[in-house]
Amino acid sequence: MPEPLKFTYDINGENFASAGEASMQIKKELRSLGFAPETIRRVSIAMYEGEINMVIHAGGGVAEVLVCPEKIEITLTDHGPGIPDIDLAMQEGYSTAPDAIRSIGFGAGMGLPNMKKYTDEMIIESEVQKGTKVFMRVDVK
């Protein structure tokens, strides 16, 4: 893999049922590229949580994954409502998920903490009523 590989996915905010498909796809790509299971696990968990957040909280968005031999970078961009208080959103257990979403198993308020836990770097930029951009980097060890 001499050149970095770039994968781009449109995450549909309407079709809640398909949420997670981009992450499942990336997992397969990384596996066929021969990355270690632990690296794949970290990337897939982080990307899944971000993908789901875009669907639940932001009406969808775009996921871009840059795969290099030494690192994998995930950038999630949406034009949803934005996150007014990022420190608060990062706290374990904090969630604004509505009841309908909770009833199918989301809303533990663990998504962002998981993303932080499983990546080497995570940067959130968000502007209320404009949208949110989440950058994550996983180093290949």
Add this chain to the structure above:
Amino acid sequence: MTVNELASALKLRVVTMPEPDTVVEGGYAGDLLSWVMGNATQGCAWMTIMTNRNIVAVAQLIDMACVIITEGSDIPEDVVQLAEKQGINILATDQPTYETCVRVSSLI
């Protein structure tokens, strides 16, 4: 023990079993998906009452051995098809989660 052996030993209903020879290496119980995502381990049997499509993504991303749907929850047909496509084993039982965990634990 393989998923297939676990299913017959515990008389679990086989909803779909595309990978019957996967070895069960542990167990995890929970219904909050991102909690499960952050804490369940590879190769586990996952006991949950959740039956929507997102359980397939969680099981696939964690490399779980199987999902065991407890408490007799109904599993929609599209979820079964997605699991088949993604190679995810789904078993089911009418028993509650706790009893199922105890029985799984006695075998693995």
